[in-house]
Each structure stands twice: as structure tokens, then as C-alpha cells.
Amino acid sequence: MKIKIIFKKKLPHILSLLRIAAAPVWAYLFLNGLYIYSIILFIMAICTDFLDGYLARKLNLSSNKGAYLDVTADFIFISTCFLGMGIKGWYPLLLPLILLVMFSLFIMSSTLKKLIYDPAGKFFGSFLMIVIFLSLIFPYSLLWDILLILVLAIASLSLFYRFRFLIRQKRANS
Numbered sequence: 124m125k126i127k128i129i130f131k132k133k134l135p136h137i138l139s140l141l142r143i144a145a146a147p148v149w150a151y152l153f154l155n156g157l158y159i160y161s162i163i164l165f166i167m168a169i170c171t172d173f174l175d176g177y178l179a180r181k182l183n184l185s186s187n188k189g190a191y192l193d194v195t196a197d198f199i200f201i202s203t204c205f206l207g208m209g210i211k212g213w214y215p216l217l218l219p220l221i222l223l224v225m226f227s228l229f230i231m232s233s234t235l236k237k238l239i240y241d242p243a244g245k246f247f248g249s250f251l252m253i254v255i256f257l258s259l260i261f262p263y264s265l266l267w268d269i270l271l272i273l274v275l276a277i278a279s280l281s282l283f284y285r286f287r288f289l290i291r292q293k294r295a296n297s
Contacts (some may be wrong), residue, residue: 134182136187142168146203147206153207162259168200169252191230197248198226204255207215213258213267218274222251223277228285235268251273 127223145168150162179185202219209216225247254270 132182132184134190135175135179135184138171138178139192142171142175142196142200145171146200147280149200150203150207153204154210158259158262162256165255165259169256172197172252194226194229194248197252198222200225201248201251201255203252208255210259213262214271215265218271221275221278225281228282237264247277250277 149161149164152158152164172193175189175196179189179193191267198273205214205222206216206219208214209218227258251274254274258267258270
């Protein structure tokens with residue numbers, strides 16, 4: 124009975140950790156041309172992403188630690204996907220580095236007393252998951268080029284909002 128309660132309390136964290144563990148497996152499948160299996164694993168990762176947040180809210184287990192774990196799991200999985208696609212030549216290898224900058228800015232700005240409202244950044248992770256899914260389902264270079272432009276545009280918009288907020292906050296404190 125006690126194990127069941129502990130498992131229930133840790134289930135959202137376990138789902139996030141599963142997504143982290145799935146990242147290298149996805150890379151192996153993808154890099155070895157096992158695209159159907161990489162798509163299936165990707166869909167499972169999306170399900171764990173949805174489910175961990177849903178369960179945390181439903182079971183009243185939401186926490187800052189859990190939120191950071193969820194975002195970190197997303198970052199690791201998404202970056203691994205783009206790194207794998209970069210190795211295959213689908214996207215520039217620079218893209219995971221851009222994602223690292225975006226993730227770092229999110230972590231740094233989430234420690235501020237007044238949180239940054241970033242409408243572009245709020246949906247950036249979900250958008251990246253959609254880009255990966257579309258790239259896997261429709262592996263065409265023209266689509267990849269269009270999606271890359273959209274990723275860079277939304278990342279730039281998110282950076283703009285964050286820097287604008289920080290500049291305004293600095294002026295208000297002066």
C-alpha cells in the first residue's frame with residue numbers, strides 16, 4: 124500500500140524521467156534509419172509530456188521542482204531529436220545550440236522575482252514538438268526549410284520579449 128502511494132506521488136516525475144531516458148533510444152533508432160520506431164517513440168514521449176503535467180495538476184502534485192524537471196526533460200528530448208536530425212542533414216547542427224540558449228534564458232529568467240511573460244516562449248516547446256513530428260512524418264527538405272524559418276522566427280520573437288521585459292524592468296528599478 125505504501126509503495127502504491129509513493130509511486131502515485133512520484134508518477135509525474137517518473138514520466139519526465141522516462142522522457143529523458145527515451146532521448147538516446149530515439150537517437151539510436153533515428154540514426155539507424157528505424158524511422159517508424161522513432162516516430163512511435165516520439166509519440167510516446169509526447170504522451171508522457173502531456174500526462175506528467177496533467178497528473179501533477181489532477182493529483183495536486185505540482186511543484187517548482189517538477190516543473191523544472193518537465194522543462195528539462197522536454198529540452199533534452201527535443202535537443203536530441205534536432206541533434207539527430209542535424210547529423211542526418213535535415214536541420215543545421217547549430218539548432219540544438221540555439222535551443223540551449225533558449226533553455227538557459229528560460230531557466231535564468233524563471234528565477235526572477237517578477238516572471239517574464241513571453242507569449243512566444245510559452246508555446247515554443249509545443250511548437251518544437253510539432254516541428255519534429257511533421258519532419259518525421261513528411262521528410263521533405265522544402266518542409267524542413269520552412270519549419271526552420273518558423274523555428275528561428277519564434278525563437279527570435281521569444282528573445283525579443285525576454286530582452287524587452289528585462290530592459291523595462293531595469294528602467295523601472297532605476
